[in-house]
Amino acid sequence: MAATPKLTKETCNGALAAIRDTLYVLSGKWKILLIVSLREGPMRFNELQRGLVDITPKVLSKELREMEMNEFVVRKVFNTVPVTVTYELTPYAATVFPIIDSLREWGVQHRERIIEHIKQDNKEAVEQ
Amino acid sequence: MAATPKLTKETCNGALAAIRDTLYVLSGKWKILLIVSLREGPMRFNELQRGLVDITPKVLSKELREMEMNEFVVRKVFNTVPVTVTYELTPYAATVFPIIDSLREWGVQHRERIIEHIKQDNKEAVEQ
DNA sequence: CTGCATCCTATAGGATACTG
DNA sequence: CAGTATCCTATAGGATGCAG
Numbered sequence: 001m002a003a004t005p006k007l008t009k010e011t012c013n014g015a016l017a018a019i020r021d022t023l024y025v026l027s028g029k030w031k032i033l034l035i036v037s038l039r040e041g042p043m044r045f046n047e048l049q050r051g052l053v054d055i056t057p058k059v060l061s062k063e064l065r066e067m068e069m070n071e072f073v074v075r076k077v078f079n080t081v082p083v084t085v086t087y088e089l090t091p092y093a094a095t096v097f098p099i100i101d102s103l104r105e106w107g108v109q110h111r112e113r114i115i116e117h118i119k120q121d122n123k124e125a126v127e128q
Numbered sequence: 129m130a131a132t133p134k135l136t137k138e139t140c141n142g143a144l145a146a147i148r149d150t151l152y153v154l155s156g157k158w159k160i161l162l163i164v165s166l167r168e169g170p171m172r173f174n175e176l177q178r179g180l181v182d183i184t185p186k187v188l189s190k191e192l193r194e195m196e197m198n199e200f201v202v203r204k205v206f207n208t209v210p211v212t213v214t215y216e217l218t219p220y221a222a223t224v225f226p227i228i229d230s231l232r233e234w235g236v237q238h239r240e241r242i243i244e245h246i247k248q249d250n251k252e253a254v255e256q
Numbered sequence: 257c258t259g260c261a262t263c264c265t266a267t268a269g270g271a272t273a274c275t276g
Numbered sequence: 277c278a279g280t281a282t283c284c285t286a287t288a289g290g291a292t293g294c295a296g
Contacts, residue, residue: 012164012165012167012168012179015164015232016161016164016165016180018231018232018233018234018235018236018239019160019161019164019228019231019232019235020161020235021235021238021239022231022232022234022235022238023160023231025238028268028269029268029269030269032151033144033147033148036140036143036144036147037140037144039140040140044277044278045277045278046277046278051140052144054270055269055270056270056271056272057279057280058269058270058271058279058280058281059268059269059270060279061278061279061280062268062269080277082276082277082278083276083277083278084277084278085277085278095234095237096234098230098233098234099227099230099231099234100147102226102227102230103146103147103150103151103227104143104146104147104150105146105226106146106150106223106224106226106227107145107146107147107148107149107150108146109223110153111146111149156288156289157288157289172257172258173257173259174257174258182290183289183290184289184290184291185259185260186259186260186289186290186291187288187290188259189258189259189260190288190289210258211257211258211296212257212258213257213258213259257296258295258296259294259295259296260293260294260296261292261293261295262291262292262293262294263290263291263292263293264289264290264291264292265288265289265290265291266287266288266289266290267285267286267287267288267289268285268287268288269284269285269286269287270283270284270285270286271282271283271284272281272282272283272284273280273281273282273283274280274281274282275278275281276277276278276279
């Protein structure tokens with residue numbers, strides 16, 4: 001076994017499997033966005049729904065349940081009247097922050113790049 | 129504007145938008161996995177298909193076309209008989225490597241964590 | 257070998273209405 | 277307020293066969 005791992009078929013397959021796992025856990029249209037929202041602090045059901053404009057209660061509750069199972073969020077019930085429920089991130093959820101940050105960072109750069117392209121296209125169109 | 133940006137509603141929405149952009153570009157079951165495969169070097173259509181066991185030619189060609197449009201891959205045709213086609217990553221594709229690496233890294237850790245949990249469960253079961 | 261055309265279906269996820 | 281229950285549909289993506 002070499003000290004610097006070569007990119008063999010083995011390691012590539014291992015990488016593929018690991019990435020598949022991650023994508024599976026973060027699957028769905030909303031989980032990552034929910035984590036971003038909850039980074040601001042614990043939130044209630046309706047707050048989350050308002051934050052992610054288009055999500056319906058059914059989908060929201062499904063996503064939250066899955067995230068609970070993956071130990072990404074904890075659901076806390078308070079005996080107020082009416083009952084209050086909050087969702088908050090677990091420490092384990094924090095382990096995906098690097099992923100989320102890299103996604104956000106790339107998205108920002110990408111948008112800038114697109115805008116540059118459009119400017120460039122317009123300039124060329126004028127020059128013709 | 130503060131030097132250290134507070135996590136206001138503005139910045140949160142901006143983050144959400146950027147992340148949505150990224151997820152959109154990388155959408156689909158296969159794009160990220162294709163990039164991982166192509167990191168080993170240029171590959172031909174059938175090589176890619178064999179590497180990602182379950183992908184069908186229709187889906188593969190669709191994904192590759194989308195990735196071409198996003199400047200992630202270049203398609204090169206060689207006038208052999210029969211014709212040879214290779215796909216290779218562009219420099220721009222390299223800009224998503226940090227994302228992919230964070231996905232892989234997390235997947236590896238996650239798998240280890242799951243295994244630890246299972247061991248722990250077995251131990252507790254025996255102790256009872 | 258490198259795909260495209262056609263058909264098909266499973267499922268994610270949306271709309272709407274309703275309950276403790 | 278915090279969800280469930282029903283219903284519905286768009287679309288991603290799989291199966292198969294064929295073509296240049």
